[in-house]
Amino acid sequence: MTTNAITPDILLRAYAAGIFPMAERRDDPEIHWVDPRRRGVLPLDGFHISRSLRRRILTAPWRVTADTAFAATVDSCADRDETWINDTIFSLYMALHHRGHAHSIEVWEDDTLIGGVYGVTLGTAFFGESMFSRRTDASKLALAYAVHRLRAGGFTLFDTQFLTPHLRSLGGIEITRADYHRRLAAALQSTARFHPPGYSPAPSDVVSSA
Template sequence: MKSTGFKKPWIPVHLADDEGLVGVGGDLSPETLLNAYADGVFPWFSEGDPILWWSPNPRAIIEYDDFHISKSLAKTIRKQKFITRLDSAFEMVMAECGRHRPEGTWINSEMLRAYSRMHKLGFAHSAEAWLDGVLVGGVYGVGVGGLFSAESMFFRETDASKVALAYLINHLKARGYLLVDVQIINDHTRSLGATEIGRNKYVTRVKTALAAQIDFLEKPAT
């Protein structure tokens, strides 16, 4: 989303160091967030702190051909232990992603309100794993054009978050998304096949992805 006269609270990302802090302040309105993702920028800050904007170098992504499903996870998926759904409990998924983290969380009340607005506008989405009617795992993120930026995931049952992510990745591939971003690599995302690319290459791929006209959910026939 581009808007005439919009003032970005971040500097051009090519001017940032590898850590990637590019701005402080601004707001979390849908306009600001959509401009941020279009520039390869995302918010990440703690409760009570000013909004911080980041574009780290390198950037972590998941290529479809590299996504790794272990033998044990494949067995769990085949057994259909979990019911998988899309966008049926977005706010619950996001809230669960922010709970019970000993290191603290960036998913604070301000972020919850902002991304709930994005969900209602059709830009933020969730994939969920359910067991006996209870939400036990999920992942949420932002989809703009052909870009999907996965933000966080949680589980309450073994493999539940991985099942939800596998379901999401298959869905994104089927819908034609061109780029799946996971922002910063860690041991968990690396085990699932996440790789890193340079920030400049990432931003170039974002621009290509944004040009794609893709709906996260198939629109009903009219």
């Protein structure tokens, strides 16, 4: 599709149809749509916290925030040798963020952004787009906080698009395209909140819910 023809509304309709955009590389202006035959999902009731991650969550002197540095999180996810996030995709996610349909979890060491994850929300589905880590376990910690927040907000589906060994170690599974579309259709029938009223978890809350 011609990149200038893609609007935030078209992008949301694409997610609702079960497809998502990718570019071949950051400097490639073209975007193609993806609908994998096998889809990665992270069951919100099956997130696995290892002993080492549990210790990290409970003892690391890191600060976790939500939606305070969305642009920096997306940019950090794209700051690698190979990335599918080109300028058009970056701009589209910024537009969705301003509309309340794209969110980020950020991990900080003092004032330095060291990890994070971001994704798109629609109904009770969270479409995880990318994550990054500049310290050991920083992206895993961000995912743990994201899962806790999504459960608290009433989300039912965490779409990871593909299943990597990293995600498998955290409880991720792979399902068929047909199964994914069934789960997505159900998730689009209701609503959830990325910022539940009064939500302010302690590290002990995050580890105890896994």
